Amino acid sequence: MNTADLVYFIDLLGTLVFAISGWTAASKKQMDPFGASVLAFITAVGGGTLRDVLIGSTPVGWMQDLNYLLMIGIGIALGLLFRKFFEKLRRTMFLFDSIGIGLFTILGIEKTLEYGLSPVIAVLMGTVSAVFGGVVRDTLANEIPLIFRQEIYATACLTGGILFLILTYFNLNTDVKIIVTVCYIIALRIIAVKNKWSLPTIK
Amino acid sequence: MNTADLVYFIDLLGTLVFAISGWTAASKKQMDPFGASVLAFITAVGGGTLRDVLIGSTPVGWMQDLNYLLMIGIGIALGLLFRKFFEKLRRTMFLFDSIGIGLFTILGIEKTLEYGLSPVIAVLMGTVSAVFGGVVRDTLANEIPLIFRQEIYATACLTGGILFLILTYFNLNTDVKIIVTVCYIIALRIIAVKNKWSLPTIK
Amino acid sequence: MNTADLVYFIDLLGTLVFAISGWTAASKKQMDPFGASVLAFITAVGGGTLRDVLIGSTPVGWMQDLNYLLMIGIGIALGLLFRKFFEKLRRTMFLFDSIGIGLFTILGIEKTLEYGLSPVIAVLMGTVSAVFGGVVRDTLANEIPLIFRQEIYATACLTGGILFLILTYFNLNTDVKIIVTVCYIIALRIIAVKNKWSLPTIK
Numbered sequence: 001m002n003t004a005d006l007v008y009f010i011d012l013l014g015t016l017v018f019a020i021s022g023w024t025a026a027s028k029k030q031m032d033p034f035g036a037s038v039l040a041f042i043t044a045v046g047g048g049t050l051r052d053v054l055i056g057s058t059p060v061g062w063m064q065d066l067n068y069l070l071m072i073g074i075g076i077a078l079g080l081l082f083r084k085f086f087e088k089l090r091r092t093m094f095l096f097d098s099i100g101i102g103l104f105t106i107l108g109i110e111k112t113l114e115y116g117l118s119p120v121i122a123v124l125m126g127t128v129s130a131v132f133g134g135v136v137r138d139t140l141a142n143e144i145p146l147i148f149r150q151e152i153y154a155t156a157c158l159t160g161g162i163l164f165l166i167l168t169y170f171n172l173n174t175d176v177k178i179i180v181t182v183c184y185i186i187a188l189r190i191i192a193v194k195n196k197w198s199l200p201t202i203k
Numbered sequence: 204m205n206t207a208d209l210v211y212f213i214d215l216l217g218t219l220v221f222a223i224s225g226w227t228a229a230s231k232k233q234m235d236p237f238g239a240s241v242l243a244f245i246t247a248v249g250g251g252t253l254r255d256v257l258i259g260s261t262p263v264g265w266m267q268d269l270n271y272l273l274m275i276g277i278g279i280a281l282g283l284l285f286r287k288f289f290e291k292l293r294r295t296m297f298l299f300d301s302i303g304i305g306l307f308t309i310l311g312i313e314k315t316l317e318y319g320l321s322p323v324i325a326v327l328m329g330t331v332s333a334v335f336g337g338v339v340r341d342t343l344a345n346e347i348p349l350i351f352r353q354e355i356y357a358t359a360c361l362t363g364g365i366l367f368l369i370l371t372y373f374n375l376n377t378d379v380k381i382i383v384t385v386c387y388i389i390a391l392r393i394i395a396v397k398n399k400w401s402l403p404t405i406k
Numbered sequence: 407m408n409t410a411d412l413v414y415f416i417d418l419l420g421t422l423v424f425a426i427s428g429w430t431a432a433s434k435k436q437m438d439p440f441g442a443s444v445l446a447f448i449t450a451v452g453g454g455t456l457r458d459v460l461i462g463s464t465p466v467g468w469m470q471d472l473n474y475l476l477m478i479g480i481g482i483a484l485g486l487l488f489r490k491f492f493e494k495l496r497r498t499m500f501l502f503d504s505i506g507i508g509l510f511t512i513l514g515i516e517k518t519l520e521y522g523l524s525p526v527i528a529v530l531m532g533t534v535s536a537v538f539g540g541v542v543r544d545t546l547a548n549e550i551p552l553i554f555r556q557e558i559y560a561t562a563c564l565t566g567g568i569l570f571l572i573l574t575y576f577n578l579n580t581d582v583k584i585i586v587t588v589c590y591i592i593a594l595r596i597i598a599v600k601n602k603w604s605l606p607t608i609k
Contacts, residue, residue: 034358049257054455056464058259063324121469155440237561252460261462266527 006174007110010103011048012071015062017100019044019075022137024086027079037076039137044072046133051108051125055115098156098189101130102182105157106164123161130157153189160185209377210313213306214251215274218265220303222247222278225340227289230282240279242340247275249336254311254328258318301359301392304333305385308360309367326364333360356392363388412580413516416509417454417467418477423506425450425481428543430492433485443482445543450478452539457514457531461521504562504595507536508588511563512570529567536563559595566591 022043026036045062052060062068079086108129112122131154160181167177225246229239248265255263265271282289311332315325334357363384370380428449432442451468458466468474485492514535518528537560566587573583 038357053256053459054464054466054469058257058261058464059318059320059324060257063257063320066321066323069323115465117465117469118472120472120475121465125469154444241560256459261460261464262521262523262527263460266460266523266531269524269526272526 006178007107010178011061011107012067014100014103014107015044015068015071016075016078017096018104018133019072020079020086021097021100022133023076023079024083025137027083033080036079039140040076040079041072042140043133043137044068044075046136047104047108047129047131048133050132051111051129054128055112055117055125057111057115094189094193095186097134098186099182101134101153101157102160102185103178104130105161105185106178106181109161109164119165123158123165126161126164127154127157156185156188156192159188209381210310213381214264214310215270217303217306217310218247218271218274219278219281220299221307221336222275223282223289224300224303225336226279226282227286228340230286236283239282242343243279243282244275245343246336246340247271247278249339250307250311250332250334251336253335254314254332257331258315258320258328260314260318297392297396298389300337301389302385304337304356304360305363305388306381307333308364308388309381309384312364312367322368326361326368329364329367330357330360359388359391359395362391412584413513416584417513418473420506420509420513421450421468421474421477422481423502424510424539425478426485426492427503427506428539429482429485430489431543433489439486442485445546446482446485447478448546449539449543450474450481452542453510453514453535453537454539456538457517457535460534461518461523461531463517463521500595500599501592503540504592505588507540507559507563508566508591509584510536511567511591512584512587515567515570525571529564529571532567532570533560533563536560562591562594562598565594 019040022040023036025043026039031039045060045068048062049060052058105126108126109119109122111129112125113119117125134153163184164177164181167180172180222243225243226239228246229242234242248263248271251265252263255261308329311329312325314332315328316322320328337356366387367380367384370383375383425446428446429442431449432445437445451466451474454468455466458464511532514532515525515528517535518531519525523531540559569590570583570587573586578586
């Protein structure tokens with residue numbers, strides 16, 4: 001599998017994972033299936049859409065390839081069929097969400113660099129790709145966005161993105177870079193949750 | 204009147220209708236005239252703006268033709284002069300709102316197809332054009348967006364959009380297609396409200 | 407200093423001022439440093455980003471020149487070091503905020519005119535550049551946006567923008583135009599606050 005194929009596969013998998021996560025969040029709020037589908041859709045494509053609009057890559061990615069809509073449809077179907085399963089397995093969903101943000105961070109970085117922008121901007125856009133869908137999801141579901149409650153959420157993306165760029169600098173194999181970065185993000189989030197890490201408030 | 208003229212006329216009329224709807228919603232909330240004008244503006248151009256940004260049609264449509272601002276100004280003036288009239292006539296406003304979403308759905312489909320995107324994406328963008336202004340209006344006025352309360356709102360656009368594409372497939376006259384689609388959307392909403400249709404929540 | 411340099415300097419200074427304003431607003435809400443940094447960032451670049459996306463100037467401005475991120479970093483550092491100082495000096499912050507919206511209004515007008523759009527649209531985009539960052543800041547901090555509470559906020563930008571265009575029509579020196587416009591906006595806001603000016607609600 002070459003890099004372009006791998007990046008494409010990552011994007012589709014991340015879309016599926018986020019669609020399931022959005023649908024599950026909606027079903028906890030007793031939303032109707034339509035509202036839940038909208039949430040699944042926004043959670044899945046929100047981050048990438050904002051990234052594409054900001055870097056000027058329009059029509060935005062998911063419009064040019066119906067496979068993204070297909071993955072969201074599959075995510076909704078899985079969420080509908082295995083709702084109890086996904087709700088019970090909180091740890092699994094946490095893991096899925098972590099994989100999703102890891103994959104989207106890397107993808108956002110790759111795409112931003114393709115547009116000739118600075119690595120600093122690429123890390124920022126990678127983070128935006130990863131967390132923005134979740135921010136809109138939480139805002140629409142009338143919760144305080146997770147990003148403001150658990151800053152570790154975005155910190156994991158930012159530092160994971162920097163790690164990915166460092167690995168790139170040392171010319172590592174793309175598959176290795178992706179696995180290392182995603183594992184780092186998952187590990188950081190698990191350690192942070194276990195130890196109840198959080199930054200102090202400003203005072 | 205040729206198709207281009209008709210589409211342009213539809214767009215201006217829809218803008219006027221939505222501006223009145225935004226202003227009336229604001230006046231119910233006792234907003235000051237400035238805030239109400241902002242709401243009228245966002246309700247009128249919000250959906251089309253999001254569509255244009257996503258498909259990459261920038262500068263967005265209303266910036267390139269001052270007639271859109273003019274229609275919003277007329278809408279605000281009408282809302283200011285005939286506020287009581289519009290508030291009392293809830294049924295008329297409901298009708299206006301339905302005409303507005305019908306017209307904007309069709310227009311969004313036409314414009315998205317012009318950009319060479321898939322009919323599936325066109326129906327989605329048609330729906331976004333039609334409902335997004337109202338979603339932002341409701342969010343800014345601190346209400347739960349109508350789209351999450353009455354899913355029929357967007358379902359009408361989605362199915363109306365599909366109907367429009369089917370009629371297009373059968374090569375119907377543009378005027379006929381538009382009238383049939385708008386009537387369908389209005390009829391569906393009226394029937395849904397009368398029968399208190401709503402999808403069950405997920406459980 | 408030629409006009410291009412002056413406009414660039416204005417943009418950087420406005421970014422710094424808004425970053426401090428966003429950080430100070432966040433620290434009042436007892437946000438953690440990460441959330442406060444996000445607020446500082448959005449307040450600083452939100453308005454210009456929306457303007458760039460709407461007029462089609464992508465990748466958006468701050469992505470193409472890391473000096474903007476640098477100014478935000480300096481703003482955050484100043485906010486962190488001199489928080490008490492900025493909080494006590496409410497008047498100074500009000501002055502800073504007024505200078506910020508004055509500068510951003512002018513810059514937004516200049517950039518929109520460069521894209522060949524109408525002066526009417528330019529004044530609107532100048533206002534959007536100036537106030538949108540603050541609107542998002544207030545929304546994320548769960549307050550009613552200032553723009554809906556004190557309409558004078560945006561009225562100052564709109565009328566200041568018109569004044570700037572009138573001065574342009576009379577071929578005044580750019581430095582003079584900028585100073586006059588910013589002073590006008592500051593004066594209008596001070597007079598409005600002192601006299602508790604506000605538009606009546608619609609009834």
